[in-house]
Amino acid sequence: MDNGPMDNGLMDIQVTSGAPGPPSPGCLGPRPGGRAARLLETPTTPRRPPPAPRLGDDTAAHDDHQGLLCALCRHPVTHPRERIVRAGAHEHGRINPAGFSFHLACFAAAPGATAMGPATLEHTWFAGYGWRIALCGGCGEQLGWRFEAPDGDHFFGLIVGRLVAGDAAAT
Numbered sequence: 746m747d748n749g750p751m752d753n754g755l756m757d758i759q760v761t762s763g764a765p766g767p768p769s770p771g772c773l774g775p776r777p778g779g780r781a782a783r784l785l786e787t788p789t790t791p792r793r794p795p796p797a798p799r800l801g802d803d804t805a806a807h808d809d810h811q812g813l814l815c816a817l818c819r820h821p822v823t824h825p826r827e828r829i830v831r832a833g834a835h836e837h838g839r840i841n842p843a844g845f846s847f848h849l850a851c852f853a854a855a856p857g858a859t860a861m862g863p864a865t866l867e868h869t870w871f872a873g874y875g876w877r878i879a880l881c882g883g884c885g886e887q888l889g890w891r892f893e894a895p896d897g898d899h900f901f902g903l904i905v906g907r908l909v910a911g912d913a914a915a916t
Contacts, residue, residue: 815907829852855901855903856882863877
């Protein structure tokens, strides 16, 4: 199903298979009544990730009150000033073992996200970093992953399509 361009307040992306698929092993599974049940659909995305569009450098997104919010419930998640570079880039296209592709952006902190479960190195996308699922602190939607190194270094890889720019002070 092609839903065409999606304006998420950050950039234009093409959604070709509805909600992204499940994460690497360790998925919490579908929540009753939630859209996570669609995470178990057969992948329709290609085996190689499409080139990742860049998050725009618009001045509105860098305003002190403009944060990045959960696209589902508008809970404040992080701020553009928390953007960091990991593995040579701020944004990455990744594919999990089930064949689902994700467009991630890296952030030093995401106070509005909660990391769940123990970290695992299985199928990690960033060498030397274990991962944990990161859920929205407002509604429980999976927003991405928290990546953790044994030395205590950590960062969040958040799914770009699950974030929108918005007024963090108003929520």
